[in-house]
Amino acid sequence: MIRTRDLTKRYGATHALEGLDLEIRAGGVLGFLGPNGAGKTTAIRLIAGLIRPSRGSAEVAGFDVARDPQAVHARIGYLSGEFRAYRDLTAERYLRYLADLRGGVDPARIASLAERLDLPLRRRIGELSHGNRQKVGLVQALMADPPVLLLDEPTQGLDPLMQREFLGLIAEARDRGCAVLLSSHILSEVEAVADRIGILRAGRLVALDAVDALRGRAVRRLDLVFAGPPPAEVVAAVPGVRILGTTDRTLHVEVEGSTAALVAALGPHAVEDVVSHEPDLEEIFLSLYADGGEPA
């Protein structure tokens, strides 16, 4: 449903995106991660046909984005990273206006999305909080049930409950065969809904892998809080586990891949608390590209 070939965008000397080759089939969900300026927005905007590539091409549902922009626009739900809307319209009127531009959307679908996301439809958009305004953007992207979703940082500003609701909506879209490309800065969020993760860095796709494979390679940091003196020797003996330090009754450890062996080894010991730190992207980069060359 989405295919790019050598997709490239340069702004003067800036290589915003370099030679992106990507395919997403129906029912596939790909999450883009990467630091600020990595090229996530550029890639999404190129595929949406909003900017022109310097080189290469993109196809959506078999239509070339440059040659058939209208066919492409009719098949995508797009959420911009900087979603803006007419401040003076109510959310409801604005969504109805966009629905008309699309050639009609079932009003019941809009109402149901608004209810699930707890979006106050009758308020003027200018009066909405940041998170509620973001929901207007989500509803407009999802309301026509398009076969392709392109979502740039869709959960920014959403509270945790709404983030979960959003992930549920994406899972439903995926289950009905929608192809989804979304970007985020939060690995756990992408992990929850994507089947593949692409990591962009300085305009290049430096890793593209199944979520399971990436998770298996990721290095995680845990704080293990014990009721008594920490059994440092037991923990250090677990394969893939490294002790980074000790404070009082807490062991700070690093675990490569699965935590199953560690959990099993801790069985007989009184663990009071486990604090897991989100593996940061740089750590994943390092574990993937330890030698600075090709992925392991």
Ligand SMILES: Nc1ncnc2c1ncn2[C@@H]1O[C@H](COP(=O)(O)OP(=O)(O)OP(=O)(O)O)[C@@H](O)[C@H]1O
């Ligand atoms: N219109 C533009 N003119 C010049 N440079 C641009 C333009 N748009 C993007 N860039 C540059 O292209 C690069 C990629 O930007 P992009 O917005 O795609 O990054 P991003 O991964 O979406 O970052 P973020 O996480 O901050 O949203 C950056 O170096 C950016 O400065």
Ligand SMILES: [Mg+2]
């Ligand atoms: Mg961006």
